[in-house]
Amino acid sequence: MQRSYSPSVRRRRLSAQLRRYREQRKLTAAKAGAALGWPQQKISKIESGEQKRLPAAELDKLLDLYEVSGEVEREALHECARLAKERGWWSKYKSAFPGGLPDFEAEASAIRTYEAQVVPGLLQTPDYAAEVFRAYRLLPEGEIAKLVEARMARQGILNKVDPPDFVAVIDEAALLRKVGSAEVMRTQLRHLKHMASRHNVDLHVLPFAAGAHAATSGSFTLMEFPDPLDASLAYVDTPTSTLYLEEEEEVREFASMMSRTQSDALSPIRSLSLIDKIIESSIEE
Structure with a gap:
């Protein structure tokens, strides 16, 4: 490859x-x-x-x-x-990645993310992703299809021979919020369980019972790189811009937020158990 x-x-x-x-x-x-x-x-x-x-x-x-x-x-x-000077595969999806996120994910050795509202993009199914894009703003179906294609291509980093370690902390609210139909959500939740079985993926659910937590300010991502010359990055996405923070103090603050939030979250085993309960309750409705 x-x-x-x-x-x-x-x-x-x-x-x-x-x-x-x-x-x-x-x-x-x-x-x-x-x-x-x-x-x-x-x-x-x-x-x-x-x-x-x-x-x-x-x-x-x-x-x-x-x-x-x-x-x-x-x-x-x-x-x-x-x-x-070379152009990555993502260059043909420039409109989908205005901040160039795949540029950095491509060589990251570790990616840690906290997501408060929706399932992280690297773990989304095509149908779930399409519903997220539809909810964001009115777009032609052809453009939505291209955005979904770009997101699925981006997920290829988790399928590499030597993939990055990926840690995702997902707020319980993101799992309970119905995005699309009930079947779209069940498929998405089953996909989370499948991805969590991979050796390079750790999935944690932050339950409502955790109360106030370190990441109440919102979603963010941290990336680390294998070469010591490449300093770690914090990434924050907003509706109008994408921010890359690389000052040592800023990255340290985000790393601390991530560690404390992960500590408040459920273990991978208990997280999967909660996902099972959510799937079961959606079937009974």
Whole structure:
């Protein structure tokens, strides 16, 4: 199976390493730019990842300035720059992923999410996903079908040979809220049980009995990466924008929220038992 490289992760890694090299040489962005005859803004855009393409000749100029002489080290950065230019499978679903979430999920080693209102997107069935999109706003059925197709394609990360560890904490309200018909919900709940049986998926239900909890502010996702150069990310989705938070203190706060919320949630076994009860009660209605 061909590995899904993430252009955004590679660009982020390259930018972070170039910034480290500059700081090791005790150069400001202005001085580095002046030495190369570039405006300071160009250095800043490269280090922030805002400049999406970094030509090999420009990368060599930076590495020469920072006195990076190791052949293996230089080639690794050139490979990173080449991969950062590639387009992932999700590029054809650009309207479905305006924030580029699959860019990061593609190379994450661990994904942890808390979902308050609906089943997490990585665990949704096609029919459930379609109903969620219909409820969000009035859309042509053709557009809904494409959004569902994109969401199902995104779920492929859990089917990889070496998939990320996925921990989902789902509020009990999301399981009791009927999305679509009763049959759509039963199928969705049975699908949750199926996914929870996978070695890389841990499912926890946060029961109403837990009362107030650490994540009362809303849903969020945390992603960790195998390369130590790739810092963890917190992701928050809103109706008008997507936010990626990577400052160490911010990520630490979200990680603390996740840990405390997971502690308040039911164990995987008790979570499956509760899902069974919800399925049974829906059949009796």
